[in-house]
Amino acid sequence: MGFPRAAAGLLFLAVIPVSLATSSSNFTVDYKNNCFLKDGQPFRYISGSIHYSRIPQVYWKDRLLKMYMAGLNAIQTYIPWNFHEPIPGRYDFSGDRNLTHFLQLCKDLDLLVILRPGPYICGEWDMGGLPSWLLKKKDIVLRSSDADYIAAVDRWMGKLLPMIKPYLYQNGGPIITVQVENEYGSYFACDFDYLRHLVKLFRSHLGEEVVLFSTDGAGVGYLKCGSLQGVYATVDFGPGGNVTAAFEAQRHAEPHGPLVNSEFYTGWLDHWGSPHSVTSTAVLVKSLNEILEIDANVNLYMFIGGTNFEYWNGANTPYAPQPTSYDYDAPLTEAGDLTEKYFAIRDVIKKYRKIPEGAVPPSTPKFAYGQVTMKKLQTVSESLDILSFSGPVKSPYPLTFEDLNQAFGFMLYQITLPVDCPKPTPLSSPLNGVHDRAYVTIDGVAAGVLERDKTISINITGKIGSRLDILVENMGRVNYGKDINDFKGLVSNLTLGADTLSNWTVYSLSIDEAVKKGLFWKNSSPRTPDNAPTTTLSPPAFYAGSFNIPDDIPDLPQDTYIQFPDWRKGQVWINGFNLGRYWPSRGPQITLFVPEYLLSTRAPNNITVLELEASPCSPGPCVVEFISTPIINATTRYTKPFMREPFSKQDLL
Numbered sequence: 001m002g003f004p005r006a007a008a009g010l011l012f013l014a015v016i017p018v019s020l021a022t023s024s025s026n027f028t029v030d031y032k033n034n035c036f037l038k039d040g041q042p043f044r045y046i047s048g049s050i051h052y053s054r055i056p057q058v059y060w061k062d063r064l065l066k067m068y069m070a071g072l073n074a075i076q077t078y079i080p081w082n083f084h085e086p087i088p089g090r091y092d093f094s095g096d097r098n099l100t101h102f103l104q105l106c107k108d109l110d111l112l113v114i115l116r117p118g119p120y121i122c123g124e125w126d127m128g129g130l131p132s133w134l135l136k137k138k139d140i141v142l143r144s145s146d147a148d149y150i151a152a153v154d155r156w157m158g159k160l161l162p163m164i165k166p167y168l169y170q171n172g173g174p175i176i177t178v179q180v181e182n183e184y185g186s187y188f189a190c191d192f193d194y195l196r197h198l199v200k201l202f203r204s205h206l207g208e209e210v211v212l213f214s215t216d217g218a219g220v221g222y223l224k225c226g227s228l229q230g231v232y233a234t235v236d237f238g239p240g241g242n243v244t245a246a247f248e249a250q251r252h253a254e255p256h257g258p259l260v261n262s263e264f265y266t267g268w269l270d271h272w273g274s275p276h277s278v279t280s281t282a283v284l285v286k287s288l289n290e291i292l293e294i295d296a297n298v299n300l301y302m303f304i305g306g307t308n309f310e311y312w313n314g315a316n317t318p319y320a321p322q323p324t325s326y327d328y329d330a331p332l333t334e335a336g337d338l339t340e341k342y343f344a345i346r347d348v349i350k351k352y353r354k355i356p357e358g359a360v361p362p363s364t365p366k367f368a369y370g371q372v373t374m375k376k377l378q379t380v381s382e383s384l385d386i387l388s389f390s391g392p393v394k395s396p397y398p399l400t401f402e403d404l405n406q407a408f409g410f411m412l413y414q415i416t417l418p419v420d421c422p423k424p425t426p427l428s429s430p431l432n433g434v435h436d437r438a439y440v441t442i443d444g445v446a447a448g449v450l451e452r453d454k455t456i457s458i459n460i461t462g463k464i465g466s467r468l469d470i471l472v473e474n475m476g477r478v479n480y481g482k483d484i485n486d487f488k489g490l491v492s493n494l495t496l497g498a499d500t501l502s503n504w505t506v507y508s509l510s511i512d513e514a515v516k517k518g519l520f521w522k523n524s525s526p527r528t529p530d531n532a533p534t535t536t537l538s539p540p541a542f543y544a545g546s547f548n549i550p551d552d553i554p555d556l557p558q559d560t561y562i563q564f565p566d567w568r569k570g571q572v573w574i575n576g577f578n579l580g581r582y583w584p585s586r587g588p589q590i591t592l593f594v595p596e597y598l599l600s601t602r603a604p605n606n607i608t609v610l611e612l613e614a615s616p617c618s619p620g621p622c623v624v625e626f627i628s629t630p631i632i633n634a635t636t637r638y639t640k641p642f643m644r645e646p647f648s649k650q651d652l653l
């Protein structure tokens with residue numbers, strides 16, 4: 001039987017209104033028999049992580065069905081607070097943010113849910129899911145009893161938890177367990193009052209019955225500040241190690257009850273400038289088998305990683321942002337495709353659990369639309385009138401993104417040179433306060449790039465009164481460790497020679513809104529081409545091109561991947577949708593995933609590119625190219641190994 005009919009059958013069976021659920025539905029911890037009890041029966045979950053925030057809503061069902069067909073009986077997901085409350089008190093649960101729709105799909109597909117509502121989630125997600133507006137209080141202590149932090153958490157959870165309450169298992173929904181905080185034992189604050197407050201808050205909204213749990217690294221040291229009475233302590237660890245020894249750490253906190261690995265790593269995260277992470281399938285399935293053999297519960301993190309669209313990636317320290325792809329070398333690829341790892345995992349699960357019959361939904365076809373010619377529109381500095389809706393703000397010293405209530409993207413800092421600099425003069429950020437990358441132009445000519453933790457000084461020349469434009473890119477907020485109070489923009493003063501620069505004009509930029517409104521298309525009078533060869537820098541500028549979907553080929557549009565031959569670094573939109581950052585000059589990611597639902601067969605598809613360093617568009621024509629296979633593992637230019645080791649919870653404090 002083909003999968004569509006199987007899917008329809010599942011959906012049909014599951015149309016049971018929440019209100020008809022029997023009051024005997026229950027899910028508890030059995031401390032005597034070291035397992036969970038579901039409706040009074042011993043129960044063990046084999047779960048996989050899927051972050052709805054990294055997958056467009058139209059694909060949720062396909063990805064969940066593939067997880068179900070692998071033999072999983074549960075999924076685990078994070079709820080990123082900043083995805084849902086972009087502005088204090090303004091909530092968004094529509095479209096790709098429709099959490100209850102996601103939960104309903106899980107229920108319809110007979111998948112239980114392990115919910116991780118934070119408030120902090122880590123997750124390689126901007127600021128670990130915390131909204132950047134929390135930083136309006138400059139000295140806020142996040143993830144602690146700080147009164148302003150708690151007030152914001154209380155308000156958010158007061159909105160969120162009542163929404164999910166009907167989806168708890170005992171209320172007829174799919175949610176069996178709810179996590180409190182995340183890996184709190186790895187955070188410096190070790191504030192038990194904070195954890196106790198969260199537990200009270202969760203209980204007040206969700207009731208006394210729900211199983212609350214915590215997750216920490218599999219080491220006694222992590223469990224010290226991460227576990228709490230009344231919250232079931234679980235651990236996380238990757239393949240290749242000693243499974244028995246890892247669970248001994250959990251037994252230290254929970255002498256009895258089910259063994260649970262809440263994050264069993266199927267792959268690992270990437271950083272720009274570091275090699276792509278790969279985890280051997282053989283090692284993975286060996287450890288998975290060892291976990292299942294001892295009746296432990298497991299969640300495969302990730303089962304599908306998905307994509308950091310827009311600006312949602314996080315970063316580690318020393319500052320190392322994660323790329324746009326969150327493929328994670330997971331059993332389902334970023335695009336939801338089946339891999340050898342998927343079938344190997346399924347074969348292990350088969351030994352322990354009856355897996356569903358029927359065909360696994362297939363990988364989706366990909367199409368190479370080929371090259372698209374791009375033309376240069378205008379530079380960012382030439383576009384300030386259409387990009388800065390609120391107009392500039394004058395300030396003696398630089399203002400941050402947070403000062404101007406801008407969460408993501410780019411801000412422009414403008415100043416006139418106070419002195420003649422006929423000889424190369426250092427323009428510096430002595431306190432390493434460029435967060436995170438600054439593109440410097442003088443009178444419209446590119447002069448260099450400053451980068452956090454890498455380049456804090458460049459030499460410039462110029463005349464008194466010359467216009468210095470500094471476009472600062474927020475490359476993603478730190479999501480792990482003690483540096484999560486990650487302000488963006490110029491967070492400390494710049495100096496020219498020995499003097500602190502003052503008298504700035506700061507532009508908050510609404511680039512996404514301008515792209516969505518098509519402002520660049522309306523303003524696309526061709527500008528003078530750059531005469532700079534691509535080996536040198538040119539000012540950050542917009543480029544545009546469009547392409548049609550061939551109408552003589554059946555079943556189009558299909559998914560595709562976009563690459564940027566000889567482009568350097570920037571942001572790309574298709575039909576107004578922000579696909580994310582590209583940075584092929586650093587790697588390892590070369591192509592960006594373009595889901596087919598973004599493409600139109602009725603009108604030309606519009607590509608907008610913001611190239612920050614140098615485009616190949618002069619002197620000749622330049623192109624972007626759509627190909628049918630992803631490249632996320634190119635050899636990178638920077639080989640310095642990154643500090644956070646795979647599969648360990650190495651503390652960076």
Ligand SMILES: *[C@@H]1O[C@H](CO)[C@@H](O)[C@H](O)[C@H]1NC(C)=O
Nearest residue numbers: 023024025026038039040041
């Ligand atoms: C839990 O469910 C089982 C099976 O439906 C039932 O026998 C038992 O009474 C329930 N327990 C509670 C505490 O509701």
Ligand SMILES: *[C@@H]1O[C@H](CO)[C@@H](O)[C@H](O)[C@H]1NC(C)=O
Nearest residue numbers: 093094095098099100101104
């Ligand atoms: C979420 O999806 C459901 C359908 O499952 C729909 O009824 C509801 O209106 C959606 N919510 C929002 C905020 O769009």
Ligand SMILES: *[C@@H]1O[C@H](CO)[C@@H](O)[C@H](O)[C@H]1NC(C)=O
Nearest residue numbers: 241242243244245246247248
């Ligand atoms: C794994 O750890 C357990 C408990 O610490 C120990 O008894 C066992 O010898 C270890 N196994 C291996 C293969 O090292």
Ligand SMILES: *[C@@H]1O[C@H](CO)[C@@H](O)[C@H](O)[C@H]1NC(C)=O
Nearest residue numbers: 423424425426457458459460
């Ligand atoms: C700036 O110029 C000075 C003097 O010409 C030189 O010593 C220094 O190395 C240069 N610094 C950089 C970052 O290029």
Ligand SMILES: *[C@@H]1O[C@H](CO)[C@@H](O)[C@H](O)[C@H]1NC(C)=O
Nearest residue numbers: 397398490491492493494500
């Ligand atoms: C910039 O320098 C001025 C003058 O020394 C100082 O008052 C101000 O606090 C500095 N600003 C930042 C963000 O460091």
Ligand SMILES: *[C@@H]1O[C@H](CO)[C@@H](O)[C@H](O)[C@H]1NC(C)=O
Nearest residue numbers: 414415416418502503504505
């Ligand atoms: C500040 O800069 C503006 C131009 O942006 C200039 O007109 C003004 O004189 C400057 N003020 C000081 C105190 O330098």
Ligand SMILES: *[C@@H]1O[C@H](CO)[C@@H](O)[C@H](O)[C@H]1NC(C)=O
Nearest residue numbers: 518521575600603604605606
């Ligand atoms: C692309 O832009 C053109 C010109 O503004 C517009 O007519 C067309 O509808 C756009 N295409 C899509 C798919 O939105």
Ligand SMILES: *[C@@H]1O[C@H](CO)[C@@H](O)[C@H](O)[C@H]1NC(C)=O
Nearest residue numbers: 276630631632633634635636
């Ligand atoms: C990248 O991945 C592809 C597909 O798995 C593989 O064929 C290729 O050898 C890899 N390249 C590098 C440089 O590792």
